[in-house]
Amino acid sequence: MVRSTGPTAAIAGITPGVQGQGIWTGRRQLFVRFAGEAETAVLYTAEMLAKQVGRAVAHTALHSIALAGRDPLASCSLITETFSKSKPPLPVMLDCDGQRPDDAASVAPVVAMLQVTFDFGDAPAVAERALATLKHAADAGKEHALVLAPRDATSDGQVLRIVEQAHASVPNVRLVLHPSPAGEKAPLDRRYATLVDQAMAIHRDVTLVMRIPSPVGVR
DSSP: OOOOOOOEEEEEEEEEEEEOSSTTTTOEEEEEEEOOTTSOOEEEEHHHHHHHHHHHHHTSOOSEEEEEESOGGGGHHHHHHHHHHSOOSSOEEEEEOSOOHHHHHHHGGGOSEEEEEEOOOSOHHHHHHHHHHHHHHHHTTOEEEEEEOOOTTOOHHHHHHHHHHHHHHOTTOEEEEOOOGGGGSSOOOHHHHHHHHHHHHHOSOEEEOOOOOTTTEEO
C-alpha cells in the first residue's frame, strides 16, 4: 500500500516574536519561517504544521500567525491544506515578495492578511507581479497591505511611482513606508514628512513606520 503524505515544505522555525516590519509592526506573532536553500530546516506536512501551530498558540499570548521567511508562496499547497482543513486559531498573515500571483490566488481564501514587501528591484515586471498578488487578496475580500522598503539609493520619484501604480491597481490597499536603511540609523530628516505628504496626495492610506531591528524585531 502506498501512503501519500500530501504537500510538504521545509520550515526553519516556528517561534513567537515581535513583528519588525509592515502593517502589523510591533505585534507579537507566531512566526512560521519557511527555509531558504542553506538553512537548517524540518520538513513539515500540513498535519504536522497544524498541530505545531495549535500547540504554540495554546501556550503563549499572541496577536496572529505570520507566514514569512524565504518565499512562503512557493509552499502554497501546504499552506492551503493546513488552514483549510481546520480554522486557524488566530488571524494568519502571509508576508511575501509578491512574485507568485497565481499562488496568491490559491492562498488568499485561508489567510486574513496578505502583505507584499516591495524593495524596489529594477525590473518593471517585479512591481506588476507584486500588485497582481495584492489584487488577488482584494478580490477575495481579504485585508491586504503593500510595504515599501526603499534602498538607500531609491529616489522619492521611484517611491511615488509605485504609490501611483498601487492606487490605480488596488485602490483600497494599505501602504506602509519604511525609511531606507540609512534613514533608520539617524533622526529622520524633513524628506520623509514631504514624501508622506506627496504620497497621501495620491493615496490616502499611507503610514510612515520605523522598522524594529533585531534582536527585538523579527522579519
